[in-house]
Amino acid sequence: MPPKFGTSGLRGLVTELTDALVARHVRAFLAACPHGGALHVGRDLRASSPRIAAAVAAAARGVGVEVVDCGAVPTPALALASTGAGAAAVMVTGSHIPDDRNGLKFYTPSGEITKADEAAILAALDAEAAPAPAEGALREDAGCGARYVARYVEAFGTDALDGLRIGVYQHSSVARDMLVDLVERLGGTAVPIERAAGFVPVDTEAVAPETRAALPGWAAEHRLDAVISTDGDADRPMVADAAGRIVPGDVLGPLTARLLRAAIVATPVSSNTLVERMQPGFELRRTRIGSPYVIAAMAEALDADPAAAVVGYEANGGFLLGFEAPAPAGALAPLMTRDAVLPILAPLAAARAAGIGLEELAAALPARFTAADRLQEVPTDRSAALIAALTDDPEARAAFFDTGAAEAGLDLTDGLRLAFENGEVVHLRPSGNAPECRCYVEAASAERAEALLAAHLQRLRDRLG
Known part of the structure; x- marks a missing residue:
């Protein structure tokens, strides 16, 4: 599956996140979104992240934008630094997905990009970058992580x-x-x-x-x-x-x-x-x-x-x-x-x-318990097809879902979320940034939630492989 935008930025296989592809997306981001004249760059600890971060920095400097290298820092620490400076940011991370994948998270000076920003970036991918009068400067911000820690020490106390x-x-x-x-x-x-x-x-x-x-x-x-x-x-x-x-x-x-x-x-x-x-x-x-x-x-x-x-x-x-x-x-x-x-x-x-x-x-909170897991290495189109079929056919839903109670409500806000008369919930959704089918459940006890999850994951395996 080629790199694409999902719920957490651009994601894809490391082999497909080439320097050229990374540079195209960074240039499109800087052309389509406000950046305040500078780009903060951070990264996680994946083996591929230093190489991709270097490609991000080179692309930004190539269009005359100053780059602030924050090194290996948490995504929220990078966002705190860039928004505080009125600048944009790119975090090189694949978050929780396996090491053979990676990605880019984009931030404008006001915070995470919106879906409208994402559309603007995609529209600008094939535009020619204007020649820069001079290469953008490069500097380091060694205190990015320390300021993030200080934020919480000052707020919570020693x-x-x-x-x-x-x-x-x-x-x-x-x-x-x-x-x-x-x-x-x-x-x-x-x-x-x-x-x-x-x-x-x-x-x-x-x-x-x-x-x-x-x-x-x-x-x-x-x-x-x-x-x-x-x-x-x-x-x-x-x-x-x-x-x-x-x-x-x-x-x-x-x-x-x-x-x-x-x-x-x-x-x-x-x-x-x-x-x-x-x-x-x-x-x-x-x-x-x-x-x-x-x-x-x-x-x-x-x-x-x-x-x-x-x-x-x-x-x-x-x-x-x-x-x-x-x-x-x-x-x-x-x-x-x-x-x-x-x-x-x-x-x-x-x-x-x-x-x-x-x-x-x-x-002391109300007694509701959730559990979640996912079926991995399942093409998104296969997950989506199954969920669409279940959405359209009440009889297929009755055969697939098993909570011991009748269906009480259907929510299509994101995927297929069913509520049942016994208060239990089962929610299926294709992942937005990986070849996975997600399953979320809710019940009145932790043990029941785990059992409900295991049963419906097995049903997904039987249908999706």
């Missing part, structure tokens, strides 16, 4: 994690050392775990079975209060409690929104419905899956009321902050891009302040 032992599953996250530093600066004790030499594709929305199996052992061995991690570019969190149980992203999101006193929450249709049941509640905006759609809903709320206390989150845990929010030790400036650190720190700090464990904090 005792926010006092007394807590936090395991940091390091693998190949670009934030692996930063997380250790952050835990220590917030008063906790950081315990680094499983640092990888090569790239490990950690999907926080579908944590690998071997990682789930290892978490309870790590928690017990090191006497941990929690285990934290991120995906490859650190815009999606992974958090487990003292027993090594994963706290899903769409639980971290509502907990974080509550701590920040948000009034309006934007989240995709795939997120847990517990947020509808929380008291006091939020004004909720449901969207399609992907941060561009969440950002669009947040922007709509801010257009109506610039002072709106609006946030967004996704089922993968990425959290977006749309207003200057009160934090335990200070204010947090808006950051309208998916972030992993805020939804890690906020629940941990809230639990510690309340004198309870993370598991108790989560258990």
